[in-house]
Amino acid sequence: MDTLRKRSEAGQGLAEYALILALIAIAAVLALLFLSGAITSILSLIGKKL
Numbered sequence: 001m002d003t004l005r006k007r008s009e010a011g012q013g014l015a016e017y018a019l020i021l022a023l024i025a026i027a028a029v030l031a032l033l034f035l036s037g038a039i040t041s042i043l044s045l046i047g048k049k050l
Helices: 002-049
Strands: none
Touching: none
């Protein structure tokens, strides 16, 4: 019974890490969507100066 509990806890930890990674990925995508205009203008300015 003790090994079953350890497996359950290990699976729970893995699920928590997966949720954290998913939230970070969603936050990164949203940040890129909101900042895409600013990034495009900065890269365009750099390209013109080169």
